[in-house]
Amino acid sequence: MTISRRHFVSLTGAGALTLAAPAIRTAQAASPAKIGVLLPLSGPLASLGNDVLRGFQLAQSFVNAKGGVFGAPVEFAQVDVPGSTEATSQAQRLITSDRVKVIIGSYASAISFAASQVAERNKVVYFEQGAVADDITSRGFKYLFRFIYPSTELGRKCAEYVVEKVIPGVGLTAANAKVAILTENSNNGTAVGAGAKAYLTEKGINLVDHSSYDFKTNDLSSMVQRYKSLEVDILIAEQYTPDAILFWRQAREAGLKLKAMIGNGGGHNVGDFADALGDDVNGILNTGTSVYINPDALQPDTAALFKRFHEEYPKMFEGRKPSAHSGMGFNAMYTVLNDILPAAGGMDTEKIREAALAQDKPIGSSIVGWGLKFDPKTQNNTRAFPTYDQWQNKQIQSIGPEPFGIAKKITMPLPDWGQRANVGQ
Missing domain, CATH: 3.40.50.2300 (Response regulator)
Structure with missing residues (x-):
């Protein structure tokens, strides 16, 4: 699948109404959740960045299939950030030009460190799905949340x-x-x-x-x-x-x-x-992190989502199999769109913060096995684990760890080069 440098999901326009007051209410109800997406889609980190994007896109399709958020399809405002050099300007672009109130990125720690600083300065909520460097969340930021464990x-x-x-x-x-x-x-x-x-x-x-x-x-x-x-x-x-x-x-x-x-x-x-x-x-x-874990270890509704994720991913992306980075991307985007934003009731950043901090999900409630509980001090997810x-x-x-393992046999020591075809058998 070819992924463009900048991509927007089209929105369905509201039908014309004859009375002014109902028209205003309809427009408000159908106001889309515009999400800033900031990832390395070109350059040396492109392979992993595009895998994350595929996870984002699948989550977007799942949520839009059941009516979107706030009564309208979710819209992505997307930028390519090959490295930390571009992170500041592209984050600023999302905020000033696209007027997003939420940014989700970015996989790479150096990119996340720079981009989240711009978001914090502008009071825009930044959800980090996969960058693990400790210092990202050691700065006391109010609007930065991280789904994954630290380095x-x-x-x-x-x-x-x-x-x-x-x-x-x-x-x-x-x-x-x-x-x-x-x-x-x-x-x-x-x-x-x-x-x-x-x-x-x-x-x-x-x-x-x-x-x-x-x-x-x-x-x-x-x-x-x-x-x-x-x-x-x-x-x-x-x-x-x-x-x-x-x-x-x-x-x-x-x-x-x-x-x-x-x-x-x-x-x-x-x-x-x-x-x-x-x-x-x-x-x-x-x-x-893995999306090839034992689904029996997941909550029943999450196990159904896990199954659907694995069924729909190759259909959407030309037969590709999902990677861990696709799964982490899906998990972050789906949680934001399906749980946090609806709980916030709109795109007010303070209400989004409150909704994020109120999340309390047990281990096994995501397709990668994690739970969700943001630490009120660091805003790291305390229920993420390798x-x-x-x-x-x-x-x-x-x-x-148990109960997430699925392999029947673990092979050690590592066989010599050219002798590894039967590992695990």
């Missing part, structure tokens, strides 16, 4: 899984396992690495290397060679899609042998990663 929690949960499951799973002990951390050097990557390192240090794990790099790089072979010389057993990685593919292609070319690799969302749980590596993607682990996955048969499969 340090993601890194810590990844390291926790390494210590509790991966090290014994590959036949090693805390005393002899050699663990390395590799991240891109954005706020997100830095925080994920810090969270993982803190937990590994706390548990006395031998961390033999902790390195970072610019995600726009076109060569990571030096890191591959470094890990070969250090004889790393387990690699914790946080990467976007292009650099994740680059690293693992170069690792394959150099014959880097690891007992386990565990990603942290980003590029490690999307179809493009599997398409690039083929069967050699199998066996790779991931900490993050899940654990493994690539099996070129499909991402949830392996935990």
Whole structure:
């Protein structure tokens, strides 16, 4: 599906009425919920940004199919933000030109950090669906809400899984396992690495290397060679899609042998990663968010929504399968359109804030398994949590935590290159 730089969903005009007063009331009732959408749709983050947009669009179609919001179809005012440089001007454009009162974005932490600052200054509500850097919500902003967990929690949960499951799973002990951390050097990557390192240090794990790099790089072979010389057993990685593919292609070319690799969302749980590596993607682990979880762990109405999401997504997007980023995008947009805005009763930002803070949903009430309760101080979602996955048969499969896992078997250690076709079987 080709996604334009700027896209508006057309609205159905209200029919002409003869009496002035009823006409005014009808116009008010049919006033659309115009939502600002701010995502990286071109540039190095485009793969993930477009996946999020697909989730937004599916949620929009679901809500519009049952009458929209405030009696009219939902309208998107959409901008492309390839990087943080464009974030400020494009957020300002949505606010001043399109006059939006709500912006939903943005996947990338650097983009979110800049764009949400503009929204806060203009008293526009900003919902962040997938950017995880801790400092996004550490500024005491009043109009910023985040659905996902922060980076340090993601890194810590990844390291926790390494210590509790991966090290014994590959036949090693805390005393002899050699663990390395590799991240891109954005706020997100830095925080994920810090969270993982803190937990590994706390548990006395031998961390033999902790390195970072610019995600726009076109060569990571030096890191591959470094890990070969250090004889790393387990690699914790946080990467976007292009650099994740680059690293693992170069690792394959150099014959880097690891007992386990565990990603942290980003590029490690999307179809493009599997398409690039083929069967050699199998066996790779991931900490993050998943839409391939056990639906029996969800609330009954959410399980029905989960089923519909998986049925309708490939129909709408030319046979594509949804990624975690599509699911997170859907979750945020659907919650805003289906729950928060109707509870607010209009586009008044103070009422939207109140409606968001009043949300109180249990674990299992979203298609990614999360609940929803915004912390009144940070406005982070306190009921978001990472899940654990493994690539099996070129499909991402949830392996935990219970009761969300669906994989019948977890394969450890990681088979050698070219020997991974039967992982999980």
